[in-house]
Amino acid sequence: MKKTLAPLLASLTAAALFTTTACSGSDDKADSAGGGEKVALTYWSWAPNMDKVVEGWNSTHPDIHVTVNKQDGGDPAVTKLLTAIKAGSGAPDVMQAEYQKIPTLISADALADISSQAGSLKDKFPAAAWNSVTLGGDALYGVPQDSGPLMFFYRSDVFEKNGLQAPKTWDDYAAAAEKIHKTNPKQYLGTFSAADAGLFVGLAQQAGASWWGVQGDSWTVDVNDAATQKVAGYWGGLVEKGVIDNKPMYTPEWNAALNDGSQVGWVSAVWAPGVLEGSAKETKGKWKAASMPQWDAASPATGNWGGSATSVTSQSKHPKEAAEFIAWLNSDPAALKLLAGTANVYPAANDATSVLTTPPAFFAGQSDFYTIAAEAGKQARPFTYGPNVNVAYSAFNDAFGKAAESKKASAFTESLATIQKATVDDMKNSGFTVAG
Amino acid sequence: MSLTTTRRSIRRAGVPYAFLAPGLLLFTLFLAAPIGYAGYLSLRKVKVSGLGLGSKSRTEVWAGLSNYARSMTDPEWLPSVYRILGYGLIVVPAMLGLALLMALLLDANRTRPALSGFARISIFLPYAVPAVVASLLWGFLYLPRVSPFGYALGKLGIGTPELLSSSWVLYAVANVAVWGGTGFNMIVLYTALKSVPTSLYESARIDGASELAIAWRIKIPIVLPSLIMTFVFSMIATLQVFAEPMTLKPLSNTISFTWTPLMKVYRDAFVRNDIHSAAATSVVIALATFLLSFGFLKLVGRRAFDQEDS
Numbered sequence: 001m002k003k004t005l006a007p008l009l010a011s012l013t014a015a016a017l018f019t020t021t022a023c024s025g026s027d028d029k030a031d032s033a034g035g036g037e038k039v040a041l042t043y044w045s046w047a048p049n050m051d052k053v054v055e056g057w058n059s060t061h062p063d064i065h066v067t068v069n070k071q072d073g074g075d076p077a078v079t080k081l082l083t084a085i086k087a088g089s090g091a092p093d094v095m096q097a098e099y100q101k102i103p104t105l106i107s108a109d110a111l112a113d114i115s116s117q118a119g120s121l122k123d124k125f126p127a128a129a130w131n132s133v134t135l136g137g138d139a140l141y142g143v144p145q146d147s148g149p150l151m152f153f154y155r156s157d158v159f160e161k162n163g164l165q166a167p168k169t170w171d172d173y174a175a176a177a178e179k180i181h182k183t184n185p186k187q188y189l190g191t192f193s194a195a196d197a198g199l200f201v202g203l204a205q206q207a208g209a210s211w212w213g214v215q216g217d218s219w220t221v222d223v224n225d226a227a228t229q230k231v232a233g234y235w236g237g238l239v240e241k242g243v244i245d246n247k248p249m250y251t252p253e254w255n256a257a258l259n260d261g262s263q264v265g266w267v268s269a270v271w272a273p274g275v276l277e278g279s280a281k282e283t284k285g286k287w288k289a290a291s292m293p294q295w296d297a298a299s300p301a302t303g304n305w306g307g308s309a310t311s312v313t314s315q316s317k318h319p320k321e322a323a324e325f326i327a328w329l330n331s332d333p334a335a336l337k338l339l340a341g342t343a344n345v346y347p348a349a350n351d352a353t354s355v356l357t358t359p360p361a362f363f364a365g366q367s368d369f370y371t372i373a374a375e376a377g378k379q380a381r382p383f384t385y386g387p388n389v390n391v392a393y394s395a396f397n398d399a400f401g402k403a404a405e406s407k408k409a410s411a412f413t414e415s416l417a418t419i420q421k422a423t424v425d426d427m428k429n430s431g432f433t434v435a436g
Numbered sequence: 437m438s439l440t441t442t443r444r445s446i447r448r449a450g451v452p453y454a455f456l457a458p459g460l461l462l463f464t465l466f467l468a469a470p471i472g473y474a475g476y477l478s479l480r481k482v483k484v485s486g487l488g489l490g491s492k493s494r495t496e497v498w499a500g501l502s503n504y505a506r507s508m509t510d511p512e513w514l515p516s517v518y519r520i521l522g523y524g525l526i527v528v529p530a531m532l533g534l535a536l537l538m539a540l541l542l543d544a545n546r547t548r549p550a551l552s553g554f555a556r557i558s559i560f561l562p563y564a565v566p567a568v569v570a571s572l573l574w575g576f577l578y579l580p581r582v583s584p585f586g587y588a589l590g591k592l593g594i595g596t597p598e599l600l601s602s603s604w605v606l607y608a609v610a611n612v613a614v615w616g617g618t619g620f621n622m623i624v625l626y627t628a629l630k631s632v633p634t635s636l637y638e639s640a641r642i643d644g645a646s647e648l649a650i651a652w653r654i655k656i657p658i659v660l661p662s663l664i665m666t667f668v669f670s671m672i673a674t675l676q677v678f679a680e681p682m683t684l685k686p687l688s689n690t691i692s693f694t695w696t697p698l699m700k701v702y703r704d705a706f707v708r709n710d711i712h713s714a715a716a717t718s719v720v721i722a723l724a725t726f727l728l729s730f731g732f733l734k735l736v737g738r739r740a741f742d743q744e745d746s
Contacts, residue, residue, distance in 0.1 A: 079706045086711075107488045108709070135489065194689050217486050251687045253579040260581075387488050394693050394707045398512075401689035405602055426708065429506070431484040 039064045039321045042092040044081070045310075046071040047146075047345055048274075053338040057328060064321045066094070074098045074308070075390075078105065081313065085110045093316035094326060097142060098308045099132040100198070100385040103212075105311070106141055107387040112312040115140040117323035124331045128380055129348045133309045136214075142311030143330045144348035146339070148269035149376035150202050150302045153276065155264040156288040158187065166290035170234060173293040177243040180264060188245045188257075189265040192235045194400035195248035197393035198305050199267070203235075204228040205303030205383040207295055211423075212386030218433035219386055223420040229413055230295075236412025239404060246404040255279040267292070269305040270346040270373045273360035284362060289369055291376060302379045307348065346373065388426050395422035471722070478503050478715035503716035507704075512694035513717075519606070520696050524674035526610040527617075532666060534614065535621035539659075540651050542622075543629040556626065560619035567616060571683035574612045579687060600688035609691075612680045617673070621666045628662040629655055664736050668729050675725050678702070697721050 043054065043066050051068040058065055069092060071077040078101050084090035085108055097105055105111050118140050122130055129144035152173075154166060162180055167173040177189035193199065201211065209227040213220040222228075238244045245263070247253060257263040258280040266272060276287060292302045310326040312319050329335050336347045337355045344360070346352070359369035386392070399415035427434050481499035488494065507513060538559055542552050562570065580586035580596035589596050599608045632655070640650050656663075678698040685691040693707065694700040697717065705714035 075707075082709055083706075103489065104709070107484070107494070109492070109494065137489075195686055214487065219487065246689065248686065248689060251579065252576060252582045253687070256581040262581075387484075388708070391708050394703060398692040398694070401692060405689045426710075430482060430488070430710075432488050433486055 038062070039318050041066045041094055041316075041318060041322055041325060043068050043094040043096075043325075044071050044077055044092045045069075045096040046073050046077060047096065047339075047343045049342045049344070052342050053329070053335065056334060056338050057325060061325075061328075064318075064325060066325055071096070074101065078390075081105070081110055082108055085314065089315065091313045091315040093313060093318060093322045095311050095313050096145065096308050097311045098306065099129075099144075099304075100201070100389045102132060102141055102309065102311070103135065103385050103387045104389055106135070110314055111141045112314050112316060112319045112322075113139040113141065114312050114319060114323040114326075117320060117327070119327070121327055121331060124349050124351065126348065126350065126377065128382060129307075129309075131382070132385070133311075142309035143326045144307075144309050145330050146271075146307050146345040147348045147377060147380075148202075148271055148304050148306030148346065149373060149380055150206060150267065150269050150292050150305055151272065151372060151376055152290045152292050153266045153268055153272050153287055154189070154290065155261070155283065155286050157286045158261070158264040166288070167293040169297050170293045170295055174234075174238060174243070177238060177265075178241070181243045186262055187264050188243070188262065190267055191245035191247055191249060191254065191263065192239050192400075192404055193247070193249040194397055194404045195250065196305075197396040199249075200231070200396065200400070201383070202269070202303035202305040203231045203267070205381050206292065206301050207231050208301070208381060210381075210383045211392065212384045214384065215435050218435040219427060220435050221386065221420060221424050221427065223392065223423060224416040228416055232412040232416055233409060236403065236409030239407050239412070240409045242407070246407060259283065270376070271306060271344070273362040273369075274344045277360075277362040285365060287363065289363055289366060289372055291372055300379050301381050302376045303383065304380055309348075386423070386427070387432065388423060388430075391426045392419055392423040395419040474715045474718055477712055478719050481712045482710075499712065503713045504720070507713050507717045507720065510694075510700070512692070512700065513697070516694050516697050516700055520674055520677060522606055523610055523677060523696075524671065526607065527613050527674055528667065528670045530610070531614045531617045531670060532621055532663065534618045535666070536625055536656070536659075536663065538618070538622045539625035539629055540655060542626055543655065544647055544651070556623070559622050562616050563619040565616065567612070567679035568683050570616050571612050571680045574608070574615070575684050575687050578608055578684075600684065600690055602690045605688065605690040609677075609681050609684060612684075613673070613677065617670065621670070624666055625659050625662050628659040632658050664733075668732060671732070672725055672729060675721065675728070 041064060043050075045068055047053075050070070054066050054068050071080075074096075077096065078098075081091055081095055082105075091110070095111075097111070102111070115138060121143060125144050126147075129147055133142040133144055134140055152166065158180065159166070159176070162176075162183055164176050164179065165172075167176050173189070180187050180189050204211070204227060207227040207230055209222065209225055209231075211221065211223050211228075213222065235244075239246045245257075254263065255278075258266070258276065259282050261283065266276070268275070272289075277284070280287075291300065294300050310330055312322040312326065316322050329339070330347065331349050331351070333351060333355065336349055336352055339345050339347050340352065340355050347355070353370070353374050356370040356373075359366050363369050396415075396419050399418045400412070403411035403415045424434055479499055479501070480496050481503060483495050483497045485493050485495075542556055542559075565573075577583045577585060578599040580590075580598065583596070586596040597604065599605075636654060637650055640654060645653065676698055677696050681691050681695045682699060682702070685693075685695070693703040698721065701714045701717045701721070704710050704717065
């Protein structure tokens with residue numbers, strides 16, 4: 001329900017939050033009194049239990065006190081931050097920012113460059129994650145916090161009953177979807193959700209797409225490329241055949257379908273156990289995790305859905321202390337343990353593998369859960385996000401919403417041209433140099 | 437002496453302004469200034485240079501009327517306008533018809549104050565439910581798998597209709613508005629009915645008029661000004677419909693970001709981060725609202741707010 005309310009609540013509570021954060025900002029005495037005084041930092045995050053993770057910092061760092069301000073989610077938090085940046089005050093010191101939003105935030109001058117405080121951080125993270133906080137340049141706009149490599153989750157009991165194995169390729173997945181739906185017309189192996197552009201982008205990434213790119217001094221936009229066409233055609237075909245559902249994810253309807261065994265599979269990411277635990281309580285113990293189905297089993301690849309960095313905002317009065325905090329939060333072994341264990345995120349840091357030993361509670365029986373996840377993390381293909389991800393994503397929601405409703409594969413592939421046009425038009429109108 | 441008279445007359449000339457000051461001040465601060473600012477924003481735009489990644493790569497420049505041109509030529513603009521026209525054709529007659537019917541029924545039962553009081557409150561109650569909450573409640577009822585109606589129909593072996601599918605979604609959204617708005621309009625009409633002296637009805641009954649004839653020949657003409665007023669309010673609410681479709685949007689594929697004009701404003705400002713074209717669209721919506729309401733009032737001869745006329 002949080003998701004349903006989010007856009008409205010974001011705008012309604014923005015005003016209230018401005019006042020509170022503005023107050024806590026002006027309370028900082030360190031400015032006038034110089035060093036030695038206690039510094040207070042505010043931190044916007046939507047990860048569950050983040051306040052408990054931050055307690056670990058506050059108890060060991062008496063001079064820098066961090067207060068967590070819980071957000072509704074990635075989109076509303078960005079909306080609020082951009083509004084605060086425009087207003088000139090009201091932004092927190094530290095902000096959780098999804099990787100795909102970072103170019104947008106940099107372009108709005110919302111993030112501080114903390115490269116002078118980077119130290120040896122770079123070696124502690126995988127190259128792909130590091131690239132998303134530097135955009136390949138010298139500046140550093142945050143520290144990677146978590147990543148969301150795509151994985152496949154399925155009801156092992158249903159697969160067993162149908163004599164199926166976890167799908168190795170997308171052809172296997174299509175065959176399994178057809179068999180399951182034929183055996184029991186109420187059951188679907190998945191749904192195509194027009195509400196989740198992030199998942200579709202992850203799937204396109206797996207197929208080798210990169211929707212944006214930088215070519216010298218201009219951007220390139222490639223939404224309608226061959227790889228994305230292949231993915232859209234594939235899912236459109238499954239929806240047209242009726243072997244998977246066409247309703248959005250994250251609705252009460254979808255939760256109920258997961259729980260009552262109508263949805264028996266989910267192409268999702270490493271953080272899925274937390275969602276399933278909430279939505280599909282009654283099916284605990286019946287799910288298994290597997291690597292993603294592949295286009296080419298010989299060269300396995302995957303994409304990401306979700307994942308975020310922690311950034312210092314351009315309005316922070318204490319960028320140095322804030323940078324110190326986010327470095328600790330995302331690379332200190334004690335913090336990584338808290339992030340994984342308490343906040344249920346999959347840390348991006350290389351050290352994460354050492355703290356993730358026991359599988360998540362919902363997959364308690366699957367001891368190789370994090371081995372599969374680590375493997376998937378290494379296979380992520382490079383993908384560049386552009387400065388107007390929100391425009392492309394909202395165009396995706398509208399175009400694919402119509403396509404999913406029409407249940408026609410041709411409508412799926414045609415939608416990509418609509419998104420491409422909306423994205424390029426918006427960039428050109430703003431004055432970005434777009435090649436091609 | 438002449439000095440005091442002048443002073444007094446100055447003071448007297450200032451009196452009306454002093455009385456007007458609080459109203460004018462509030463109007464300027466909270467209505468005129470924001471509207472003016474929106475008008476200003478609608479003529480500006482942000483210009484990015486190059487890749488737009490470095491600090492200070494954005495500058496605000498004059499845009500002339502280009503934001504308006506872009507807003508009005510957006511392929512999603514006209515469909516959203518037609519959609520709310522259809523929506524209004526469903527909501528306004530249904531809501532006002534129900535409100536009038538209920539007000540007349542309650543009024544016909546004046547002799548039982550306790551019962552009609554209870555009925556009045558229960559009809560009014562949905563109005564006290566915020567639109568977002570109402571939409572969530574209805575959203576749950578619309579989704580076949582979580583709706584108790586879906587469950588009951590399933591038990592009876594009847595398939596459950598997909599109320600959020602493209603052929604029904606307009607009615608589904610309109611239903612939430614009718615459910616929430618009927619009570620308020622009923623109270624307005626009922627209050628107007630109560631001010632009618634009972635002697636009028638008595639003489640009508642003596643003349644042999646039935647209850648139906650009293651309602652049709654006396655009551656409805658008398659509440660006509662109130663009906664016109666509620667019509668104008670409903671029309672404005674239709675032009676500004678936002679909370680219901682926005683709340684129902686994540687539940688279905690059929691409600692787009694630009695489903696209503698106001699949703700387009702929201703998308704431009706907060707999803708696309710383009711406050712300038714959002715401002716242009718809002719100015720257009722404000723003008724349309726203004727023209728329609730005043731045009732309609734002119735058409736009906738200002739009868740709405742002037743009870744003595746009729």
